[in-house]
Amino acid sequence: MDKARASAAEAVADICDGASLAVGGFGLSGIPDVLIHALHAQGATDLKVVSNNCGVDGRGLGVLLTDGRIARVTGSYVGENKEFARQYLSGELEVELVPQGTLAERLRAGGAGIPAFYTPAGVGTQVARGGLPWRYAADGTLAVASPPKETREFADRRYVLEHAITTDFALVRAWRGDRDGNLVFRRAAANFNPLAAMAGRVTIAEVEELVEPGDLDPDEVHLPGIFVQRVVPLTPAQAAAKQIEHLRTSASSTRGAVPA
Template identity: 55%
Template sequence: MAARRLLAAALGSCVPAGRAGPALSQGCFRRSFATSPRPRAKFYTDPVEMVKDISDGATIMVGGFGLCGIPENLIAALLRTGVKDLKVVSSNVGVEDFGLGLLMATKQIRRVVCSYVGENTLCESQYLAGELELELTPQGTLAERIRAGGAGVPAFYTPTGYGTLVQEGGTPIRYAPDGHLAIMSQPREVREFGEEHCLLERAIRADFALIKGWKADREGNVIFRKSARNFNAPMCKAADVTAVEVEEIVEVGTFPPEDIHVPSIYVDRVIKGPKYEKRIERLRFREQQAGEAKVGDKDIRTRIIKRAALEFEDGMFANLGIGIPLLASNFISPNMTVHLHSENGVLGLGPFPPRAEVDADLINAGKETVSVFPGGSFFGSDESFAMIRGGHLHLTMLGAMQVSQYGDLANWMIPGKKSNTPKIMDKCTMPLTGKRCVDRIITEKAVFDVHKKKGLTLVELWKGLTVDDIKKITGCAFAVCPNLRPMQQVTP
């Protein structure tokens, strides 16, 4: 968005408003807009009063990651206003009985733009019944589309999603009641930069952003607590009206200027939330973890985890996907330091906390309660994915449903039954998450290295198995390393 009034001055005579000058360096240029100055943030005591002008059909951004850092009181206020046909931009859709799930239950949402549906069966059922439009966007792309919207950048190119349905189009957005496809995603424009193919993504702006902060001062400056910054921070900047609910309102000067996360220029409305449940989606604590550690090598997940943990190196910055990859952090050697990165805005993840120290504002990407090591840091989701996209991590470990012989990855959860076909294939049959992005495949039976042009090479084999055993269960051909070795495991 351009400045409301643009003034430019230089030495020399000024040119009257409305008359063109020969050059900016030889005069003054003034551009006026038919808008009034932005007022200072307005403070409210009633959440309903704060959102009552959100009209039917409005586009709203709703902050949070899972249930961490969601604007509970503003969501409850929308339930009371009864506004309908909302288009909601959010990282996910909450659960059936909390967060955005409450607005879905009353059918006030028409369309959701998100990166993750999760375990919200209500969202799934409404989507498949043709009652809800669902636009799935890769999480990093969603964060950047929001950041771009707040920065006045109308569109940008990204390699994320190239060669997948994101680029090709055809992803179902809405089904008709009879089950036919009513709306599908459109193909993206593609350009090549160097040797990398990138697709064009458009920025997102909203009419309103509903944000959960920790504290605000009387000027409207906002700070967040721990991992509750997530999508809240970039969303503050990408809406015409930003409404922030906080746990505490303090006087100006209470926190130093250098500690402010979102300056008041981005904030229109502030309220101290009347109450907070701050529900925890996946409660995890250290005592629980100690009991689970007794699981032996007969558990195939444990076998994969213990092998995957050998990929860690001292000083490494690593991102772990949800599921099995997150569990590999339990087997990092105490003799090395690995800085674990979580896309919801945490660097320096530690183990599950003692039960007495569980904190609803500190979760990992799997929505589990965690701790942070000394020297760790918190940041917004847009910055988190800039770390990933910018190549600042040494390792990313993800779970997969299918991997092709050339490193294509499919790990989207899609409706329907799981396939019993091999997980390593000539070509993935499920929708791709990324094209030629996998460098190593670790299973409970073998380890493969991936060459993006030559294909797979078997480098490790589980004890008691033969190469022929692996050929029978692998859906593509592979080479065998001359130095094939037994599959390794971390030692306690």
């Protein structure tokens, strides 16, 4: 089955209002930026997003957030996005904060068909006890709080039960992919992308290089095509347009210099 699509617009055309999305990336590293912009142009709203973070102001998922198209975020990190904080504190956005490792495992479990698992992360905190503010009211009071979670003891240690995450769609970015949907991720882009891809019922991958079936060595495939339903090949310009949150460089005259 040829899973390649002619454009990102075609690939995201059936994402409807209220859909849930697992989105790969960490900060701006490895984000499916072309698919995000295509979804922004498509117009879907009231989206429920699961992602490590929600981009930054005006970039990544921040594009959808700024236009009020995201209703709920499940993630681990709020920083770098002032609009995210404003919407959350004003009651416009519901937010479920999850320990980063727990979020990764919840996505993986969803893709593996594991309904729930026990973890020591969060035991003895509001993560387990409940009461974390998911949504504020407009006047700043608490409108929706997280519920308490089941805990259980194994070998004299307490664990909290966490539920797997599955979503209607997943948007990810890969370095290379074939028409069967097999994907290879490169360096830091192999962050939440494979996990998000596993969790989506319909996974859409933008790939920097599209190859034919059989061109990828099976040993180099990070995510098998069984988890991927649509592949969008990027143009060279789109593949090269990678954003950096904080660019820090050193003077070339001092790079590699040996102190006297």
